[in-house]
Amino acid sequence: MSPLLTWTTWLPAAIVFSSLIPGLLIFLVKEEDCNRRTLLNMTGTLLTLLLVGVLIWGVFLGGVFETRVTIVPGLDLVLRADALSMLFVTLSSVLWLVTTIYAIGYLEHASNRSRFFGFFSLCVSATVGIALAGNLFTFLVFYEILTLATYPLVAHSGTSAATRGARIYLAYTIAGGIALLIGVVWLRTLTGPVDFVERGVLTDMPAALHPQLIAIFLLLLLGLGVKAALVPLHGWLPQSMVAPAPVSSLLHAVAVVKAGAFGILRVVYDVYGVEFASELGLLTILGAAASVTILYGSVMALRQDGLKKRLAYSTVSQVSYIALGASILGPIASIGGMVHLVHQGIMKITLFFCAGNYAETLGVHKVSEMDGVGRRMPWTTLAFTVGALGMIGIPPIAGFVSKWYLGLGAVEAGKDWVLLVLAASTLLNAGYFLPILYKAWFRPPPESWPHEHVFDSRFETLGALLWPPVITAVLCLIAGLFAASPFSPLEWATLIARREYGLIEFR
Amino acid sequence: MTSTSLLFLPVAVPLLGALLVTAFPRTSSILGVTAALASSAGGLWVTAQTWLHGDLGSVLGGWGLPLGIGLAADGLSAALLAMSSLVGLGISVYAIGYFAGSERCTHFWPLWLLLWASLNGVFLAADLFNLYVMLELLGLSAAALGALTGSREAIAANLRYLLVGLLGSITYLLAVALLYAGYGTLDIGLLSERLQPSPLAATALVLMIAGLALKAALFPMHFWLPPAHANAPAPVSAALSALVVKTAFYLILRLWLDLFPAIADAAAAFVLGALGAGAVLWGSWRALRAQRLKLLAAYSTVAQIGYLFLFLPLIQATPAGAARDDLIAACVLMAITHGFAKAGFFLAAGLVQQKAGHDRIDELGGAAQSMPATTFSIALAGAALIGLPPSGSFVSKWVMIGGAFTTGQWWWLIVIAAGTGLAAAYIFRVLGHAFGLEPTPRCFLTNARAELPAFLLAATSGVLLGLGAGPLWSLLGLSGGHA
Numbered sequence: 001m002s003p004l005l006t007w008t009t010w011l012p013a014a015i016v017f018s019s020l021i022p023g024l025l026i027f028l029v030k031e032e033d034c035n036r037r038t039l040l041n042m043t044g045t046l047l048t049l050l051l052v053g054v055l056i057w058g059v060f061l062g063g064v065f066e067t068r069v070t071i072v073p074g075l076d077l078v079l080r081a082d083a084l085s086m087l088f089v090t091l092s093s094v095l096w097l098v099t100t101i102y103a104i105g106y107l108e109h110a111s112n113r114s115r116f117f118g119f120f121s122l123c124v125s126a127t128v129g130i131a132l133a134g135n136l137f138t139f140l141v142f143y144e145i146l147t148l149a150t151y152p153l154v155a156h157s158g159t160s161a162a163t164r165g166a167r168i169y170l171a172y173t174i175a176g177g178i179a180l181l182i183g184v185v186w187l188r189t190l191t192g193p194v195d196f197v198e199r200g201v202l203t204d205m206p207a208a209l210h211p212q213l214i215a216i217f218l219l220l221l222l223g224l225g226v227k228a229a230l231v232p233l234h235g236w237l238p239q240s241m242v243a244p245a246p247v248s249s250l251l252h253a254v255a256v257v258k259a260g261a262f263g264i265l266r267v268v269y270d271v272y273g274v275e276f277a278s279e280l281g282l283l284t285i286l287g288a289a290a291s292v293t294i295l296y297g298s299v300m301a302l303r304q305d306g307l308k309k310r311l312a313y314s315t316v317s318q319v320s321y322i323a324l325g326a327s328i329l330g331p332i333a334s335i336g337g338m339v340h341l342v343h344q345g346i347m348k349i350t351l352f353f354c355a356g357n358y359a360e361t362l363g364v365h366k367v368s369e370m371d372g373v374g375r376r377m378p379w380t381t382l383a384f385t386v387g388a389l390g391m392i393g394i395p396p397i398a399g400f401v402s403k404w405y406l407g408l409g410a411v412e413a414g415k416d417w418v419l420l421v422l423a424a425s426t427l428l429n430a431g432y433f434l435p436i437l438y439k440a441w442f443r444p445p446p447e448s449w450p451h452e453h454v455f456d457s458r459f460e461t462l463g464a465l466l467w468p469p470v471i472t473a474v475l476c477l478i479a480g481l482f483a484a485s486p487f488s489p490l491e492w493a494t495l496i497a498r499r500e501y502g503l504i505e506f507r
Numbered sequence: 508m509t510s511t512s513l514l515f516l517p518v519a520v521p522l523l524g525a526l527l528v529t530a531f532p533r534t535s536s537i538l539g540v541t542a543a544l545a546s547s548a549g550g551l552w553v554t555a556q557t558w559l560h561g562d563l564g565s566v567l568g569g570w571g572l573p574l575g576i577g578l579a580a581d582g583l584s585a586a587l588l589a590m591s592s593l594v595g596l597g598i599s600v601y602a603i604g605y606f607a608g609s610e611r612c613t614h615f616w617p618l619w620l621l622l623w624a625s626l627n628g629v630f631l632a633a634d635l636f637n638l639y640v641m642l643e644l645l646g647l648s649a650a651a652l653g654a655l656t657g658s659r660e661a662i663a664a665n666l667r668y669l670l671v672g673l674l675g676s677i678t679y680l681l682a683v684a685l686l687y688a689g690y691g692t693l694d695i696g697l698l699s700e701r702l703q704p705s706p707l708a709a710t711a712l713v714l715m716i717a718g719l720a721l722k723a724a725l726f727p728m729h730f731w732l733p734p735a736h737a738n739a740p741a742p743v744s745a746a747l748s749a750l751v752v753k754t755a756f757y758l759i760l761r762l763w764l765d766l767f768p769a770i771a772d773a774a775a776a777f778v779l780g781a782l783g784a785g786a787v788l789w790g791s792w793r794a795l796r797a798q799r800l801k802l803l804a805a806y807s808t809v810a811q812i813g814y815l816f817l818f819l820p821l822i823q824a825t826p827a828g829a830a831r832d833d834l835i836a837a838c839v840l841m842a843i844t845h846g847f848a849k850a851g852f853f854l855a856a857g858l859v860q861q862k863a864g865h866d867r868i869d870e871l872g873g874a875a876q877s878m879p880a881t882t883f884s885i886a887l888a889g890a891a892l893i894g895l896p897p898s899g900s901f902v903s904k905w906v907m908i909g910g911a912f913t914t915g916q917w918w919w920l921i922v923i924a925a926g927t928g929l930a931a932a933y934i935f936r937v938l939g940h941a942f943g944l945e946p947t948p949r950c951f952l953t954n955a956r957a958e959l960p961a962f963l964l965a966a967t968s969g970v971l972l973g974l975g976a977g978p979l980w981s982l983l984g985l986s987g988g989h990a
Contacts, residue, residue, distance in 0.1 A: 027879070030950045072836070072902060072976045073987040111947040115879065141896040148895060151935070155942035163939055174931040178924045185908040
């Protein structure tokens with residue numbers, strides 16, 4: 001047996017442990033011991049990134065990476081690297097690195113940092129577990145662990161608003177979790193133990209079971225829709241805006257919302273199979289829910305003055321592009337949905353980093369206070385501009401690519417009404433982002449900022465706060481400009497779509 | 508065979524320890540914890556022997572089977588024996604610190620070791636009369652332990668506990684007498700071969716189950732449990748809630764599976780399941796409304812016992828085979844997980860109570876936040892009580908939900924879903940107070956000797972029993988695979 005065969009069985013588990021173990025150790029670090037905590041944090045993030053790099057390389061070489069542990073007879077915990085999981089795992093590990101740097105800067109003098117970074121790392125372990133999950137049981141295990149690990153982060157600041165936000169978050173996610181659990185077990189009583197398989201596993205189910213399969217899909221959608229913030233299950237998301245900025249970034253771009261959207265992709269493509277789901281009429285339901293969410297989120301975003309609240313409703317809207325892409329039967333739209341998983345992540349995290357910078361440096365929390373911030377903080381505002389324009393869908397930023405593929409795919413599939421949704425949403429996006437950009441760049445700054453904090457730094461703000469949004473903004477540009485180059489998110493999404501539709505022979 | 512003749516160790520060692528501790532009260536802590544270590548080792552040894560060699564049996568007193576004191580260990584007893592050994596050890600280590608410098612120490616150890624001996628006795632007894640003796644011994648030592656604080660509420664609650672326990676045992680004894688009159692033997696193995704469906708057997712079944720259900724605090728016969736468990740000292744509450752209540756359920760399960768399969772029918776199972784459903788809903792609701800942490804934990808026990816009874820109609824409706832094996836194993840897993848979780852929860856609650864000087868949930872914020880490891884224990888144990896992954900009860904609930912679908916008894920799903928939601932609400936009502944604005948604790952562990960046992964028990968329930976549940980299936984001799 002060559003060494004390759006053994007390391008392929010432990011690498012997926014090692015990726016989960018590479019953030020889990022440093023995370024658990026961080027809990028033990030004394031509060032004032034910043035250096036040791038930072039060391040553990042950075043070791044965890046860099047190790048994870050390194051292992052993910054090895055994994056991508058291994059998958060590229062054609063290796064099959066799978067860790068399988070039998071929990072009880074017939075119930076396997078499976079971690080496996082396939083094309084879709086690589087997309088999510090790469091996104092979360094890269095964004096974890098920048099968010100960790102950002103959080104270290106953001107929480108420099110805050111209290112309870114060991115607790116914070118401990119749960120922060122647990123969150124990433126859970127997200128990576130979700131990404132690599134090879135069957136619904138494993139997915140569910142990590143999905144629930146993610147709920148538990150994010151609760152302390154939302155409640156972190158300890159104010160009554162934070163406690164309330166966390167309680168609402170938990171009520172939604174636990175209820176969703178129960179629906180998901182029942183749905184998953186129900187499905188399993190019909191299918192027996194099955195793993196995720198490209199093009200789905202249910203195609204051969206007898207027609208008598210189809211009504212049950214539809215009911216199960218609705219239960220799963222209910223469970224996943226809570227985290228993916230599908231209207232009307234989105235109520236927790238604006239409430240949990242009370243969390244510190246790095247947590248908001250994590251919730252919106254990397255972990256929670258993405259876990260829900262990713263779950264929807266898994267269920268549509270690798271459990272039901274997109275063609276079978278279409279046959280059962282499930283894609284119509286999903287498409288309707290996604291469209292309503294896209295429009296509702298955008299309209300609500302327009303009405304918010306709080307910057308983070310506006311971004312939160314924007315997330316509600318933008319994440320549903322992923323579900324929208326999955327709801328259209330056709331490879332091009334699927335590419336658009338899947339690539340948006342990455343694109344929305346890097347754009348939204350940039351915006352949240354910037355919002356955090358405004359709040360930390362100037363005390364600016366509201367859109368109405370943002371006059372002239374571009375002059376005071378040009379780099380942050382530049383990054384914000386890139387993110388915002390990307391969200392609207394202006395070329396050459398990443399968001400344009402997603403919208404282009406979604407639109408093209410809708411036309412190809414003959415679903416022209418999707419274009420209307422996209423057009424309306426783009427107008428609304430412009431409606432709530434362009435005024436911010438106008439204020440920031442063209443209005444004169446006020447006499448004094450609400451609560452200015454001068455850092456001992458060469459830059460407009462602390463370096464650890466400035467670099468992360470600049471880096472992610474550059475990533476947004478690269479993902480858009482070099483969309484056609486190998487290993488870009490688009491190329492990878494194209495590869496997945498080909499496999500899901502069986503368009504090529506693959507290894 | 509040495510392995511079978513040493514089957515009495517898990518009973519004899521704590522009993523001997525109890526005698527020694529009574530004889531030398533000055534050194535009760537050291538003697539007590541030594542005895543606890545030895546008892547734990549004895550219990551685990553028997554579990555290991557059962558794991559290696561399968562079912563064991565032995566007869567004490569030199570008489571043949573129908574007359575001697577028969578002891579037997581199969582997978583089911585071995586699994587519960589392992590639970591009582593590990594949980595008992597955790598409680599003992601914790602008790603040294605908890606009772607340090609208190610004269611209650613000298614009363615605690617003899618009673619606790621006696622309780623432990625009778626607990627193991629119930630798990631190992633092979634005939635119905637020995638079971639009665641062990642149950643009676645267990646009830647007496649449990650009520651005495653529960654009244655250890657000497658407060659008025661504790662004494663009143665435990666007097667009631669004692670009387671209820673006696674009523675339960677007498678009802679059980681009545682059934683034993685009926686069976687002996689009808690079939691002339693009390694050995695479970697022999698009796699199950701002879702038992703025929705008849706009014707006598709049916710009466711015996713009803714009486715036995717009713718007596719034991721009273722002892723197991725099955726809704727609506729749970730009224731005695733919350734005050735008794737909530738007013739005892741923390742290590743005692745842990746023992747009562749985690750271990751003592753389980754013995755009654757263990758017996759119901761054993762009688763159901765081994766003694767009465769010919770008589771127990773779907774209607775009986777449904778009644779027990781419905782009472783279990785009532786327990787889940789009512790217990791969880793009362794836990795949510797409880798003002799005190801230990802009362803919350805006690806009501807949570809009522810609810811968790813309910814889940815165990817929900818398994819009975821599912822097991823009854825499933826034909827022998829992989830699916831039924833899975834249900835039985837999942838039921839045992841749930842009982843064991845609850846044992847570890849509730850022990851960890853009560854021990855942690857005791858630490859919070861000592862720190863804060865009270866256990867009123869709404870005012871616990873500061874104390875909870877200043878002890879991260881203890882709050883973590885409550886969270887881990889809480890995850891197991893809710894049934895969140897990766898706890899053992901998550902795996903159990905998974906199997907249970909699957910069983911409900913396969914047997915078409917979908918109405919239990921509503922109970923499971925509501926119970927899970929309520930459990931999450933009452934656990935996070937406590938945890939929500941741990942994220943206040945109080946000053947940051949310096950480090951994770953503040954008092955290792957007291958915090959570690961609670962933490963290890965809670966972590967076992969919340970993580971290990973879920974991820975490492977597989978061996979339980981082999982220990983029980985069940986193949987399963989339908990989960």
